[in-house]
Amino acid sequence: MTKDSPNNRSKISILGYEIFQLLRFEYLKIEKKLSDDELNIALRRRVHLIEKGYWGNQINFIKSLIAKRYYFEAKNRGILSHEEIDWCEHILFGTFRTDEKSDKREVVNDELAIILKKRRSVRSWRQTKIKKEIFEKLIEAAKWAPSSCNRQPYDFIVTDKKEHITLIYKIKRQKFLEYAPYFILVTINKDSYRSKEDFIYFSGLDAGAAIQNLLLKAEELNLGACWINWKPKSISDKERDRMKNAFKIPDDYEVVSVIAIGKPKEKPFPPGRKDTKEMLHFEEYGSKS
Ligand SMILES: Cc1cc2nc3c(=O)[nH]c(=O)nc-3n(C[C@H](O)[C@H](O)[C@H](O)COP(=O)(O)O)c2cc1C
Structure with missing residues (x-):
């Protein structure tokens, strides 16, 4: 340079x-x-x-x-x-x-709570192959998420092709993505929605719920994943076309998010969460009892 x-x-x-x-x-x-x-x-x-x-x-x-x-x-x-x-x-x-001990600081007895707390956005992976059946399990979990009117408007494209990884990295420019062993593209069928307004409001929620199911299942299967935003305004028309060509995405489908996934090399320290009591209000905003 x-x-x-x-x-x-x-x-x-x-x-x-x-x-x-x-x-x-x-x-x-x-x-x-x-x-x-x-x-x-x-x-x-x-x-x-x-x-x-x-x-x-x-x-x-x-x-x-x-x-x-x-x-x-x-x-x-x-x-x-x-x-x-x-x-x-x-x-x-x-x-x-990673401080494994910190994950276990609080004694939690129910399995779901443990998985909810242990899941992290992982950004460093081993280059290990993952079997197709494992991806099937992830999508099986994703599809049981709630979706508006049970539309299930999503599809999932799994890839470990080098050209695909490089293309996504070049579009998002987040350095660690270059080393992601796999990506799962989450697409939404725009035709599932009656109007543009419905599409704008519901598609992110529908996809979001499915993605969270997928991430929790990934945690259970000892995989490490990171949800990558695909904000429409951050993607140029040219980049959108490149994605559509590379993955043969039909015209009426949009990528809404991308998940980087693989066997984790390192798990980040848990990013703290706000106090529950600060977010929980009874009857009125601001009331704490
Ligand atoms: C809609 C959405 C988009 C996200 N986009 C990115 C992203 O582009 N890059 C990234 O590194 N993390 C991304 N994340 C992951 C968040 O940074 C992460 O969930 C947050 O920092 C909390 O960390 P945790 O997932 O380990 O609890 C995204 C998360 C969500 C829900």
């Missing part, structure tokens, strides 16, 4: 932007001006980006300094749950390795 290649230029401008951000934080104390909710969202986003970057070896020192500022402010305000503190400290100051 030459010194002035677009890739180098964009790296320099990203670095410049990050330095500018850091100075802004230093002088304006941005984090102090945010409401609790804004701070929580900003912190979660920053820590998540660092966590995700790790799996593609893209750790950015300045990004992590800004995240630390958010973190200390949020911790001082007492707005983080224990799990969130553990997660932030692990990503911002820790070794970045």
Whole structure:
């Protein structure tokens, strides 16, 4: 790559932007001006980006300094749950390795609760072959999800073809995707819906429920998967055509999400969740008893 290649230029401008951000934080104390909710969202986003970057070896020192500022402010305000503190400290100051013990911190006796808590978005895999029957089990689990009017508007395309993996990586540009052993494309048949409004509202929910079933089954089968967004606006028309040609997707079908999947090499530290009591309201928003 030459010194002035677009890739180098964009790296320099990203670095410049990050330095500018850091100075802004230093002088304006941005984090102090945010409401609790804004701070929580900003912190979660920053820590998540660092966590995700790790799996593609893209750790950015300045990004992590800004995240630390958010973190200390949020911790001082007492707005983080224990799990969130553990997660932030692990990503911002820790070794970045899986801590199996932390998965088992809380004693949970029912099998579903264990699987729900153990499932993680895995972003590093072994290049091991997976039998077709295993994929059948995943789709068997996916199809039992609820769907609006029981439409079951989805199809699933499994691939481990190198050209397919590279194509998806080049479209999403998330480094770890280059090393995914398999992808499962989730498509939705647009004709299943009566109107565009129905399609927009229901298709993501229908696919989302099926994908979650699939991810939980994958956890049960000791596979590691990561749900990859396929936001329509982030995909150009050219890229959409390339996908349609590569996978022979019919015109009335849309890709809604892509799942990267394989035998996990490493499982991330559990990203903390908010306190249940903070999200649970009885009768009225804000009432806690
Ligand atoms: C709709 C949706 C889209 C997602 N898209 C991506 C993505 O493009 N890249 C990625 O690395 N993770 C993606 N994720 C995974 C989330 O980052 C992850 O679920 C979240 O950080 C919590 O971590 P956990 O799944 O390990 O509990 C997505 C999750 C959902 C539900």
